[in-house]
Amino acid sequence: YDLFRLGGDVLLPEKIRAAHFIQTSTAQARDELIARGAPPKKVCLIRRSAPITQALLPTQLCGHQQNHHSHIEVVSETQLAAGRPIRILSVGRLIEKKGYRELLAILRHCADTAIPFVARIIGEGSLRKDLQKQIVRLRLQQHVQLVGSMPYHAIEACYRNFADVLFFTGKTASSGDRDGLPNVIIEAMLAGVPVFASDSGAAVEAIQSGKTGERLDINRPESWAAALVRLAENQDYRLRLQQGGRNWAETHCDPRRNALALATHLLS
Numbered sequence: 001y002d003l004f005r006l007g008g009d010v011l012l013p014e015k016i017r018a019a020h021f022i023q024t025s026t027a028q029a030r031d032e033l034i035a036r037g038a039p040p041k042k043v044c045l046i047r048r049s050a051p052i053t054q055a056l057l058p059t060q061l062c063g064h065q066q067n068h069h070s071h072i073e074v075v076s077e078t079q080l081a082a083g084r085p086i087r088i089l090s091v092g093r094l095i096e097k098k099g100y101r102e103l104l105a106i107l108r109h110c111a112d113t114a115i116p117f118v119a120r121i122i123g124e125g126s127l128r129k130d131l132q133k134q135i136v137r138l139r140l141q142q143h144v145q146l147v148g149s150m151p152y153h154a155i156e157a158c159y160r161n162f163a164d165v166l167f168f169t170g171k172t173a174s175s176g177d178r179d180g181l182p183n184v185i186i187e188a189m190l191a192g193v194p195v196f197a198s199d200s201g202a203a204v205e206a207i208q209s210g211k212t213g214e215r216l217d218i219n220r221p222e223s224w225a226a227a228l229v230r231l232a233e234n235q236d237y238r239l240r241l242q243q244g245g246r247n248w249a250e251t252h253c254d255p256r257r258n259a260l261a262l263a264t265h266l267l268s
Contacts, residue, residue, distance in 0.1 A: 005030050005177035008035055021265045024178045026202035046262055048181060049255035051192055052229035085116040086232055089163035091155060091184040094125030097177050099169035099198060102218040108138045109221035115228055117143060124149040161189035165231055168197040169218050181206055186253050212244040
């Protein structure tokens, strides 16, 4: 937001000069800051940390003596069972840069190709009425539910008990605004939910196709449908994305490690 929306913060050059150091949570923002004149040694990359909750904390933060990259236990509620629809979750503000119009087009394609699914979109925003109309226009009422905003504990329950996959369809808005690495991707990864994400913003830094999730083109709905079918039919693939995603989030988003890195810069 400070870098890209409407050209970014007009005071950014002055802030760069005055700063002892500059902390950012994505490599994309780091590179942009350096391109705008920040000395590389002044810019430190410290990822956004995972929320500190018992349900989503990496196992070693819960007091368990367990290997950091141990195999995750897939909870039965999120296993794909034959005969039931694939459960798709999306979480975010209903604004342009989240790409919800494109998401609905992807879901229409999934319906047209006879993929059984239900989708839940959590969030509130200025596009809600337009998206509701688009759902009706695309005849998706039986598949898609706009549930509005929810408290975090309820969203956390959706990761655990509803979602087979998280769809993130972010894009660059007409203002230039775009997402960094959204919290929802980190949260889903830690909960063992595979992430399908657009090739936009800093999501590409966490999502390695076939390893930690899938990076897909929001203008090619057929690629999302194909990945969804593979997720439903190939258990090894599904477990690989779950394990890879969680390993990445535990490695990069550990709040203890990140707090120590920040403290080191503050005290230097």
